[in-house]
Amino acid sequence: MIVHSRMEAALSDYSEDYLRRLQEAIQRFENAFEAWMETQQESDHLSSRGLFPTVWTKDGQDVSAVRRLELDVAETAGLAARAVAVTGAYIAVAGLGVIDPIANWSLMSSPKAPLAPRDIRMTAANVKGRLEAMLIDARASVDSSLPSFAPAQFHAVIWSAAASHWTTHQYRVAVREAAEGLTVHWKTKLERNDVDDTVFWQQTLSPGPPVSGKPKLTWPGSTEDKTVKSMRGGLEPLAKALNALATGLNLTVRNVTTHTRDELAEQQAMERLAAYSFLAHLLDQCIIERFDEEFPL
Numbered sequence: 001m002i003v004h005s006r007m008e009a010a011l012s013d014y015s016e017d018y019l020r021r022l023q024e025a026i027q028r029f030e031n032a033f034e035a036w037m038e039t040q041q042e043s044d045h046l047s048s049r050g051l052f053p054t055v056w057t058k059d060g061q062d063v064s065a066v067r068r069l070e071l072d073v074a075e076t077a078g079l080a081a082r083a084v085a086v087t088g089a090y091i092a093v094a095g096l097g098v099i100d101p102i103a104n105w106s107l108m109s110s111p112k113a114p115l116a117p118r119d120i121r122m123t124a125a126n127v128k129g130r131l132e133a134m135l136i137d138a139r140a141s142v143d144s145s146l147p148s149f150a151p152a153q154f155h156a157v158i159w160s161a162a163a164s165h166w167t168t169h170q171y172r173v174a175v176r177e178a179a180e181g182l183t184v185h186w187k188t189k190l191e192r193n194d195v196d197d198t199v200f201w202q203q204t205l206s207p208g209p210p211v212s213g214k215p216k217l218t219w220p221g222s223t224e225d226k227t228v229k230s231m232r233g234g235l236e237p238l239a240k241a242l243n244a245l246a247t248g249l250n251l252t253v254r255n256v257t258t259h260t261r262d263e264l265a266e267q268q269a270m271e272r273l274a275a276y277s278f279l280a281h282l283l284d285q286c287i288i289e290r291f292d293e294e295f296p297l
Contacts, residue, residue: 088163
C-alpha cells in the first residue's frame with residue numbers, strides 16, 4: 001500500500017481554500033455559460049459539417065441583452081481558466097494543438113468552429129471532478145516543512161496527458177500517457193505517423209537537412225554560439241544531445257511504463273514527468289525544417 005503524505009503529495013501546493021475557490025469559479029462560469037446559451041442556437045461539429053459556427057444567436061433576441069450575457073461568460077471564463085491549468089483538463093484540437101476550451105469558448109461563434117457547446121460542458125464537468133479528487137488529497141494531507149511543487153506547472157502537453165491518471169494516483173499510467181502524448185503531439189504536427197516512436201525521434205532530431213516526407217527539428221542559432229554548441233567548443237552541438245535525450249527517455253521511460261506493470265512511487269513518477277516537461281520545452285524552441293519539393297537539395 002502506498003501512503004500519500006503531504007511530504008509526497010505533488011498537488012499539496014494547492015490549499016483546500018484555493019481549490020474550493022476554483023470550484024466556485026467553474027460553477028459561476030457554468031451558470032453564465034448556460035444563461036448565454038439560452039439565447040443561442042446550438043449545433044455540433046457533425047451538423048455544422050466543420051464549416052460553420054456551432055452556436056449563433058436565435059432570432060428575436062435583444063442584442064444588448066445578448067452582449068451583456070457574453071461579457072458575463074468572458075469574465076467568468078477568465079477566472080475559471082486557472083482551474084483548467086491546475087487540473088490539466090485541456091483538449092487536443094486538430095490544427096490548434098492543446099487548448100483550454102473554457103478560455104477559448106468564443107471560438108464556437110467563428111466559421112469552422114473548432115469547439116462545440118458539448119466540449120465546453122464536458123471540460124467544465126471534467127474540471128469539477130478533478131478538483132474534487134484534489135480536494136480529497138488536500139484534506140488527507142499532513143503538515144510538513146519540506147517544500148513541494150505542483151505537476152500542473154509542467155508543460156501543457158505533458159500535464160494534460162497525465163492529469164486524469166495522476167489525480168487518481170495511477171502514476172505509471174500518467175507517465176506513460178505523458179510520454180506518448182508528447183510523441184503523438186509532434187508526430188501529428190510533423191505529419192509523421194509512418195514510423196515507430198524511437199525511430200521518429202532519431203530521424204527528426206538527427207543532423208543533416210530534411211528529406212521528402214521527413215521534416216527535422218533543429219536547434220536555433222549559429223553553431224558557433226555556446227547556447228547551440230557545448231560550452232566546451234570541441235564537443236558536439238547541443239542538437240545531438242537533444243536527440244539523445246528524446247530517444248533515451250523513450251527507451252528508458254516510455255517503453256518501461258508501457259511494457260511493464262510495475263507501479264511507480266509518486267516521487268519516481270514526478271522525476272520522469274519533469275524530464276519530459278523539460279524535453280517538451282526544449283522542443284518548442286526548435287525550428288521545423290521541411291523538404292522543399294520545388295527546390296530539392
